[in-house]
Amino acid sequence: MCGIVGAIARRNVVPILLEGLKRLEYRGYDSAGAAVLGGAADGKLQRIRSTGRVVELEKLAQAQGLNGDLGIAHTRWATHGVPSEKNAHPHVSGSVSVVHNGIIENHDAMREALRAKGYVFVSDTDTEVIAHLINSNLRDDPGSGHALFDAVRRSVAELVGAYAIAVISEADRDHLIVARHGAPLLLGLGDGENFAASDTSALIQVTQRVIYLEDGDVAELTRAAVEIVDTQGNAVERAVHVSQLSAAAVELGPYSHYMQKEIFEQPMAVANTLEMVTSAQSLAPQLFGVDAEKIFGDIDSVLILACGTSFHAGMVARYWLEGFAGIPCNVEIASEYRYRQSVPNPKALVITISQSGETADTLAALQYAKSLGHQYCLSICNVPESALVRAANLRFLTRAGPEIGVASTKAFTTQLAALALLTMVLAKMRGRLPAVRETELLKSLRHLPTALQSVLEVEPQIETWAREFVPRHHALFLGRGIHYPIAMEGALKLKEISYIHAEAYAAGELKHGPLALVDKYMPVIAIAPNDALIEKLKSNLQEVKARGGQLYVIADQDTRLTGDDVLHIIRLPDHAGLLSPILHTLPLQLLAYHVALMRGNDVDKPRNLAKSVTVE
Numbered sequence: 001m002c003g004i005v006g007a008i009a010r011r012n013v014v015p016i017l018l019e020g021l022k023r024l025e026y027r028g029y030d031s032a033g034a035a036v037l038g039g040a041a042d043g044k045l046q047r048i049r050s051t052g053r054v055v056e057l058e059k060l061a062q063a064q065g066l067n068g069d070l071g072i073a074h075t076r077w078a079t080h081g082v083p084s085e086k087n088a089h090p091h092v093s094g095s096v097s098v099v100h101n102g103i104i105e106n107h108d109a110m111r112e113a114l115r116a117k118g119y120v121f122v123s124d125t126d127t128e129v130i131a132h133l134i135n136s137n138l139r140d141d142p143g144s145g146h147a148l149f150d151a152v153r154r155s156v157a158e159l160v161g162a163y164a165i166a167v168i169s170e171a172d173r174d175h176l177i178v179a180r181h182g183a184p185l186l187l188g189l190g191d192g193e194n195f196a197a198s199d200t201s202a203l204i205q206v207t208q209r210v211i212y213l214e215d216g217d218v219a220e221l222t223r224a225a226v227e228i229v230d231t232q233g234n235a236v237e238r239a240v241h242v243s244q245l246s247a248a249a250v251e252l253g254p255y256s257h258y259m260q261k262e263i264f265e266q267p268m269a270v271a272n273t274l275e276m277v278t279s280a281q282s283l284a285p286q287l288f289g290v291d292a293e294k295i296f297g298d299i300d301s302v303l304i305l306a307c308g309t310s311f312h313a314g315m316v317a318r319y320w321l322e323g324f325a326g327i328p329c330n331v332e333i334a335s336e337y338r339y340r341q342s343v344p345n346p347k348a349l350v351i352t353i354s355q356s357g358e359t360a361d362t363l364a365a366l367q368y369a370k371s372l373g374h375q376y377c378l379s380i381c382n383v384p385e386s387a388l389v390r391a392a393n394l395r396f397l398t399r400a401g402p403e404i405g406v407a408s409t410k411a412f413t414t415q416l417a418a419l420a421l422l423t424m425v426l427a428k429m430r431g432r433l434p435a436v437r438e439t440e441l442l443k444s445l446r447h448l449p450t451a452l453q454s455v456l457e458v459e460p461q462i463e464t465w466a467r468e469f470v471p472r473h474h475a476l477f478l479g480r481g482i483h484y485p486i487a488m489e490g491a492l493k494l495k496e497i498s499y500i501h502a503e504a505y506a507a508g509e510l511k512h513g514p515l516a517l518v519d520k521y522m523p524v525i526a527i528a529p530n531d532a533l534i535e536k537l538k539s540n541l542q543e544v545k546a547r548g549g550q551l552y553v554i555a556d557q558d559t560r561l562t563g564d565d566v567l568h569i570i571r572l573p574d575h576a577g578l579l580s581p582i583l584h585t586l587p588l589q590l591l592a593y594h595v596a597l598m599r600g601n602d603v604d605k606p607r608n609l610a611k612s613v614t615v616e
């Protein structure tokens with residue numbers, strides 16, 4: 001969740017660190033800090049830290065004329081200790097300075113042991129333990145030319161938990177040491193300079209050549225080279241990738257917010273995700289990996305594991321997979337599954353769905369599933385080389401491009417596109433997709449980006465609705481069948497960025513309790529596609545209307561509803577049958593965006609949240 005950048009060069013690295021931090025701010029934004037060497041005339045480490053955004057740190061860097069050719073920097077999402085200057089990274093012990101992403105689980109025991117050695121703790125963080133531990137190991141063996149590297153290696157062997165760290169020492173101006181276990185970290189290769197960061201976007205301004213570190217790796221960076229050792233201490237070569245990420249993909253361009261940009265990028269993101277399919281004449285299992293045909297032929301059910309928005313994508317998929325491909329499907333919140341005693345089925349296909357591919361709960365759930373004997377794993381993910389992608393034997397990459405707004409938008413719709421595709425492939429393999437129907441479905445997939453584009457045209461109407469939501473404290477979202485998870489996603493979007501309390505219900509559940517909440521102050525948003533359940537939904541809407549609730553209905557062009565039936569209605573200009581849930585998502589994203597904006601909230605960085613939840 002926190003963001004790390006490190007650099008060793010023959011030039012001032014402060015602008016590189018600050019630029020990197022700005023690009024990593026989506027990972028955490030309650031405080032930030034940096035430490036550099038090589039600028040101060042006396043050779044001393046210069047450290048700055050501030051609460052709030054990176055821009056505050058930048059002001060501090062300017063005011064103090066921060067300068068150096070070796071440095072580390074951090075943007076924080078607090079886990080241990082409130083956001084404050086003293087808890088902001090880097091943490092310092094003697095000559096050692098450390099930034100850290102993750103959680104050290106044995107920090108209490110280590111703190112006691114280090115206190116007994118005379119170390120004094122000045123922060124509430126688990127990270128300070130790492131700084132003192134490295135310092136202690138460095139003191140024990142200060143001799144070799146690789147003293148810091150060796151001290152870090154000895155120290156990480158004592159840590160339990162998840163971490164990505166970057167370390168420098170005042171006593172060594174020629175080395176930057178990094179290590180990872182359970183939290184993302186990559187190296188960036190330059191010309192006479194090298195870098196490290198939590199993700200590629202942070203280094204885009206300096207290099208496109210990156211090395212993804214594996215769990216347990218420790219690396220020593222000099223200006224000329226990088227050396228990596230694995231958990232066993234063996235020197236290892238890791239592949240160098242040329243990142244395809246363009247600067248434009250992570251810039252705002254003409255938009256005011258990343259969330260707005262990402263909502264409007266959805267037609268393109270879905271088109272990119274489906275590119276290989278839309279030009280094809282038929283659906284092939286190999287879209288999901290070379291072994292997909294064999295594995296898909298052997299499975300008898302599906303188990304989906306995911307969190308948050310990605311979990312909602314899984315819930316939509318259950319309706320598709322059972323209703324269309326005829327394959328039993330369970331969907332579980334990863335953080336629940338990982339601690340639940342469940343009955344494993346080695347013939348189930350375990351699907352993890354994740355934007356980041358680094359979500360700690362989803363990763364742990366997958367590891368747990370494997371430990372129970374599950375052997376078939378498919379990862380649907382937006383980040384190549386992420387931990388979830390590497391841990392699976394089948395993979396499908398959504399090609400949404402970097403998603404920077406904390407509220408997930410284009411990741412969700414591209415996940416749905418991937419899951420629709422999977423459903424069609426499995427339906428075909430199970431003899432449930434006649435050729436004529438396959439052609440029809442391929443056609444509707446090809447039309448999907450255009451349909452999404454036309455749905456975005458409802459924005460002005462949504463803005464009118466949004467004004468009415470601004471003073472509200474609560475909202476209910478209703479849907480039936482496959483649109484129930486879309487109602488859940490709509491409620492999640494509204495609550496996380498507007499801070500209006502929002503809940504979603506399967507509309508048929510209303511009279512079993514939540515109807516008691518409905519009065520004239522309660523806006524009720526209903527998703528009303530013209531599907532088999534529309535008459536049932538209309539009865540539920542009448543129940544709301546009879547209690548004075550304010551109805552806001554998102555319908556299809558041909559949904560039979562009149563002004564008498566509802567108070568507010570927006571009709572989607574296009575509809576896509578099986579793919580209808582994807583289209584119905586967009587107005588809900590726009591509603592959350594505009595309400596949050598009108599309430600003066602920071603749309604891209606909602607309070608208390610961060611993207612890429614790499615801690616439990």
Ligand code: F6R
Nearest residue numbers: 308309310354355356359407408
């Ligand atoms: C909500 C949101 C989160 C994520 C969740 C899982 O807008 O973004 O609920 O969906 O934290 O993240 P990933 O998909 O990266 O595993």
